[in-house]
Amino acid sequence: xxxxxxxxxxxxxxxxxxxxxxxxxxxxxxxxxxxxxxxxxxxxxxxxxxxxxxxxxxxxxxxxxxxxxxxxxxxxxxxxxxxxxxxxxxxxxxxxxxxxxxxxxxxxxxxxxxxxxxxxxxxxxxxxxxxxxxxxxxxxxxxxxxxxx
Amino acid sequence: xxxxxxxxxxxxxxxxxxxxxxxxxxxxxxxxxxxxxxxxxxxxxxxxxxxxxxxxxxxxxxxxxxxxxxxxxxxxxxxxxxxxxxxxxxxxxxxxxxxxxxxxxxxxxxxxxxxxxxxxxxxxxxxxxxxxxxxxxxxxxxxxxxxxx
Amino acid sequence: xxxxxxxxxxxxxxxxxxxxxxxxxxxxxxxxxxxxxxxxxxxxxxxxxxxxxxxxxxxxxxxxxxxxxxxxxxxxxxxxxxxxxxxxxxxxxxxxxxxxxxxxxxxxxxxxxxxxxxxxxxxxxxxxxxxxxxxxxxxxxxxxxxxxx
Amino acid sequence: xxxxxxxxxxxxxxxxxxxxxxxxxxxxxxxxxxxxxxxxxxxxxxxxxxxxxxxxxxxxxxxxxxxxxxxxxxxxxxxxxxxxxxxxxxxxxxxxxxxxxxxxxxxxxxxxxxxxxxxxxxxxxxxxxxxxxxxxxxxxxxxxxxxxx
Numbered sequence: 031x032x033x034x035x036x037x038x039x040x041x042x043x044x045x046x047x048x049x050x051x052x053x054x055x056x057x058x059x060x061x062x063x064x065x066x067x068x069x070x071x072x073x074x075x076x077x078x079x080x081x082x083x084x085x086x087x088x089x090x091x092x093x094x095x096x097x098x099x100x101x102x103x104x105x106x107x108x109x110x111x112x113x114x115x116x117x118x119x120x121x122x123x124x125x126x127x128x129x130x131x132x133x134x135x136x137x138x139x140x141x142x143x144x145x146x147x148x149x150x151x152x153x154x155x156x157x158x159x160x161x162x163x164x165x166x167x168x169x170x171x172x173x174x175x176x177x178x179x
Numbered sequence: 180x181x182x183x184x185x186x187x188x189x190x191x192x193x194x195x196x197x198x199x200x201x202x203x204x205x206x207x208x209x210x211x212x213x214x215x216x217x218x219x220x221x222x223x224x225x226x227x228x229x230x231x232x233x234x235x236x237x238x239x240x241x242x243x244x245x246x247x248x249x250x251x252x253x254x255x256x257x258x259x260x261x262x263x264x265x266x267x268x269x270x271x272x273x274x275x276x277x278x279x280x281x282x283x284x285x286x287x288x289x290x291x292x293x294x295x296x297x298x299x300x301x302x303x304x305x306x307x308x309x310x311x312x313x314x315x316x317x318x319x320x321x322x323x324x325x326x327x328x
Numbered sequence: 329x330x331x332x333x334x335x336x337x338x339x340x341x342x343x344x345x346x347x348x349x350x351x352x353x354x355x356x357x358x359x360x361x362x363x364x365x366x367x368x369x370x371x372x373x374x375x376x377x378x379x380x381x382x383x384x385x386x387x388x389x390x391x392x393x394x395x396x397x398x399x400x401x402x403x404x405x406x407x408x409x410x411x412x413x414x415x416x417x418x419x420x421x422x423x424x425x426x427x428x429x430x431x432x433x434x435x436x437x438x439x440x441x442x443x444x445x446x447x448x449x450x451x452x453x454x455x456x457x458x459x460x461x462x463x464x465x466x467x468x469x470x471x472x473x474x475x476x477x
Numbered sequence: 478x479x480x481x482x483x484x485x486x487x488x489x490x491x492x493x494x495x496x497x498x499x500x501x502x503x504x505x506x507x508x509x510x511x512x513x514x515x516x517x518x519x520x521x522x523x524x525x526x527x528x529x530x531x532x533x534x535x536x537x538x539x540x541x542x543x544x545x546x547x548x549x550x551x552x553x554x555x556x557x558x559x560x561x562x563x564x565x566x567x568x569x570x571x572x573x574x575x576x577x578x579x580x581x582x583x584x585x586x587x588x589x590x591x592x593x594x595x596x597x598x599x600x601x602x603x604x605x606x607x608x609x610x611x612x613x614x615x616x617x618x619x620x621x622x623x624x625x626x
Contacts, residue, residue, distance in 0.1 A: 032535070032545070032552040062551055087534070087551055088479070093409065093567055093591055098479070104509055104534055105479040106553050107567040109591070110408040111391065112292055113262040113557065117564070120540055120554040135306065136288025142281040143261055144540055144556070157284065181386070181396070181403040211402055236385070236402055237330070242418055242442055242558065247330070253360055253385055254330040255404050256418040258442070259411065259557040260540065266415070269391055269405040293391055293407070410590060411560040430589040433604065437583025441559060455582065 035087075036173055037064040037122030037146075038075035039137045040154075045071050045129035048151060050078035051166035052126055057084020059174065064089065064121045066114070067098050067105055071128050076101035089118050116140050124173040126163075127154050147176030184236075185322055186213040186271030186295075187224035188286045189303075194220050194278035197300060199227035200315035201275055206233020208323065213238065213270045215263070216247050216254055220277050225250035238267045265289050272296075273322040275312075276303050296325030333385075334471055335362040335420030335444075336373035337435045338452075343369050343427035346449060348376035349464035350424055355382020357472065362387065362419045364412070365396050365403055369426050374399035387416045414438050422471040424461075425452050445474030482534075483620055484511040484569025484593075485522035486584045487601075492518050492576035495598060497525035498613035499573055504531020506621065511536065511568045513561070514545050514552055518575050523548035536565050563587050571620040573610075574601050594623030 036056055038049060049071040056063050057079035065072040067088020076086040080101045088102035093109040108114040115133060119125050119141035127134060127150045135155055141148045142159050149161045151169045161176065163169035185205050187198060198220040205212050206228035214221040216237020225235040229250045237251035242258040257263040264282060268274050268290035276283060276299045284304055290297045291308050298310045300318045310325065312318035334354055336347060347369040354361050355377035363370040365386020374384040378399045386400035391407040406412040413431060417423050417439035425432060425448045433453055439446045440457050447459045449467045459474065461467035483503055485496060496518040503510050504526035512519040514535020523533040527548045535549035540556040555561040562580060566572050566588035574581060574597045582602055588595045589606050596608045598616045608623065610616035 032542070032549050035551070064553075085551070087553070089553060095479070102479050104482065104532070104551060105568065106511075106534070106536060106564055108555075108564040109567045110262070110411045110557070110560065110563065111265075112289060113259065113265045113408045113411070115289075116260075116262045116557065117553055117555040120556045121552065132288045132291040132308070134288070136285045136292060139281045139283070139285025139288055140261060140264075143285060159281070181393070181400050184402070213404075234402070236404070238404060244330070251330050253333070253383070253402060254419065255362075255385070255387060255415055257406070257415040258418045259408070259414065259560045262408065262557045262560070265408065266404055266406040269407045270403065408560070409563075410587060411557070411563045413587075414558075414560045430586045430606070432586070434583045434586025434590060437579045437581070437586055438559060438562075440579040441583060457579070 033060065033062055034123050034177055035062045035064050035121055037119055037125045038071065038128065039066065039118060039125060040071035040128035040130035040134050042129035043070055046074035048166055049074035049128040052128060052151070052169055053078025054082045055166055055170040057082030061174070062087060064118060066118050067102050069099060071130065073099035073101060089114055089121065119146055120144055122146060123177040124149065126169050126173050127151060129154060147173065149173045182209065182211055183272050183326055184211045184213050184270055186268055186274045187220065187277065188215065188267060188274060189220035189277035189279035189283050191278035192219055195223035197315055198223035198277040201277060201300070201318055202227025203231045204315060204319040206231030211236060213267060215267050216251050218248060220279065222248035222250060238263055238270065268295055269293055272326040273298065275318050275322050276300060278303060296322065298322045331358065331360055332421050332475055333360045333362050333419055335417055335423045336369065336426065337364065337416060337423060338369035338426035338428035338432050340427035341368055344372035346464055347372035347426040350426060350449070350467055351376025352380045353464055353468040355380030359472070360385060362416060364416050365400050367397060369428065371397035371399060387412055387419065417444055418442055420444060421475040422447065424467050424471050425449060427452060445471065447471045480507065480509055481570050481624055482509045482511050482568055484566055484572045485518065485575065486513065486565060486572060487518035487575035487577035487581050489576040490517055493521035495613055496521035496575040499575060499598070499616055500525025501529045502613060502617040504529030509534060511565060513565050514549050516546060518577065520546035520548060536561055536568065566593055567591055569593060570624040571596065573616050573620050574598060576601060594620065596620045
């Protein structure tokens with residue numbers, strides 16, 4: 031049986047440090063980290079998870095592994111472009127948001143549509159129905175608490 | 180060559196009247212109205228377009244025409260569930276938002292990712308980068324102005 | 329209510345003439361022709377439909393109208409690459425195949441999975457469960473007969 | 478970096494034994510086994526891989542883990558129905574086919590479109606461009622040989 035999976039979404043170089051810490055904390059807890067498989071927040075979260083001995087899955091938009099970061103243990107090559115955002119959030123038992131622009135907003139909307147718990151690490155997109163966290167530790171605790179609930 | 184297409188997105192019974200007016204105004208101008216093909220705002224926008232002799236396309240999430248409203252001239256049966264939201268907004272040269280919940284938020288995020296002009300009829304989701312309109316007339320004018328630009 | 333829609337799929341310059349005839353016959357009967365919206369068989373089928381005053385829809389793989397042929401009355405921009413093949417066949421009440429390579433084979437498989445009647449204009453992919461036609465006239469008759477059944 | 482991944486596709490209770498052997502041989506070689514995540518051939522291939530200490534990924538069609546078999550180490554919840562077939566084959570560096578009906582035929586077509594090597598374990602769908610294997614051992618050897626090439 032597949033273990034608990036948490037999707038980490040977002041973007042922005044300025045958010046990499048916090049995303050790496052989120053990934054590390056998830057990896058320490060034995061939670062598989064799911065991302066969009068590419069750069070910035072996605073790469074940082076996966077790197078953090080690997081630094082803690084965790085497992086990572088990258089769900090890519092293209093038809094090949096092109097653009098995949100080096101910290102994906104497994105890659106899913108979807109070939110469906112931005113529609114892969116749906117798979118990224120649907121594959122998480124919960125979703126943690128670290129920064130991000132419009133693609134991330136779309137993912138938040140899709141995640142809430144599918145009734146996934148969505149934890150936003152402040153500062154971030156303000157959307158009714160999301161859970162707010164002040165620190166990476168709190169984001170991971172709130173996400174895992176929501177999964178257990 | 181395909182003519183100008185504007186996608187009308189949103190939901191909520193309370194928004195049907197305004198959506199119908201948006202559809203009517205688009206239909207009058209010879210603009211094809213694209214929607215998600217189902218109920219509430221989608222049906223109202225299509226009904227409005229038909230009342231003005233316009234053309235409508237409904238892009239459905241399921242594998243059959245089930246759930247399609249009666250005002251779709253043409254239906255696209257995608258079979259890809261919520262991922263069809265990408266096709267709904269990508270198929271519009273501009274997007275007009277009338278109410279809506281999380282699915283609509285996802286569509287706004289996807290539309291902005293693809294650099295489609297997004298006009299939100301107030302009151303509605305507040306997202307940086309969207310164009311705000313006070314009335315259906317203004318929404319249609321702003322959307323068509325953005326297409327022409 | 330959307331009228332009858334038939335999807336015409338395939339590829340190959342050598343098949344354009346027959347595809348155009350299929351499109352023309354469908355257009356004459358008031359059937360909306362759905363294609364993948366691009367070149368060769370897709371363009372020819374749409375051109376044939378337009379020559380008979382019919383209506384055409386092109387379901388495109390990319391995120392813009394790029395690559396669309398000139399005979400699409402309406403375009404659906406899916407942004408999902410080859411996964412748009414599912415939408416192309418699902419949107420037809422029946423599917424007519426004119427030539428084609430691997431993408432067409434995938435579409436035949438998807439169409440049969442969704443229980444759409446699939447008429448192959450000989451010579452073409454030989455797949456159990458498809459209906460075989462010798463001429464464009466026969467292909468259109470068999471397809472429309474299968475829809476009515 | 479993600480290791481070599483091979484997708485095993487097909488269906489049919491009568492093919493489970495051979496699919497399990499294919500999975501076992503892939504798992505022994507440290508190759509990650511990708512499947513559609515559900516029953517019959519998909520479950521058997523994953524079960525075989527797990528019996529050899531391998532790693533498995535199941536790419537599911539629905540919006541939840543519903544229908545997932547017990548041998549998926551990781552699940553990807555795509556929410557895109559049959560369009561997930563594209564992700565299943567695209568995620569394999571090579572594809573091995575064990576039995577199967579129309580969904581499998583669609584996957585073969587998609588895999589060949591994306592230029593993935595496709596090995597069909599006899600007896601199976603006869604499609605030009607596929608590599609034919611007589612035994613599970615041969616199928617795995619041919620698939621891995623094609624990846625290395």
